[in-house]
Amino acid sequence: MTHNLATYLALPGNTKEAMTHWQEVFGGELQLLTYAQTGFDMPAISQDAIAHSTLTTPGGTIAAGDAIPEEHSNPIRDTVYSLLYTTDTPDEARDLIAKLVAGGGDEGMPFAQAPWGGYYGQVFDRFGVMWAFSCE
Structure with a gap:
């Protein structure tokens, strides 16, 4: 069995923009999946929002999705993580x-x-x- 530890971020509606930018900086393969593509009916979030994404870079994997608005209460910019x-x-x-x-x-x-x-x-x-x- 292969194990892998990846970072997962819940972003405030800008996951596609962030992941595309990180792909430009770090390289790698980007996969984006919208809520519409999942078939989930999520009235609180746009069907165009990113439900799940992965960026597999030469250095590791970053995964992210757009947070459901009422669940996003913590600021992204902070020094408690990097x-x-x-x-x-x-x-x-x-x-x-x-x-x-x-x-x-x-x-x-x-x-x-x-x-x-x-x-x-x-x-x-x-x-x-x-x-x-x-x-x-």
Whole structure:
């Protein structure tokens, strides 16, 4: 049996935009499934909303869906979580950070040498998701 741990995000109605942007930044294969395609009749949410999506990147899998409006009460932008992306070289991390910033994000913590000897930095993308980057 193969095990895999993936991140799942409930986004406030912008899943298609976010997942498409992340595919542009990180590459990979994107799959989107709307509520209409599932056959579920969900009066509280548009049939065009994303019920489930996956982005399988070279570094792992991100899954997301549009939150049902009355269930979405927590802010996306926060420092209590981050998506940690580890690269082989500092230049790879800098390139990904630059793409997120160019796409409307802002650098939370500059990517620099960390006290433990590697490199580390943080970026909030335009959707409020905190990405942490690390490499040796």
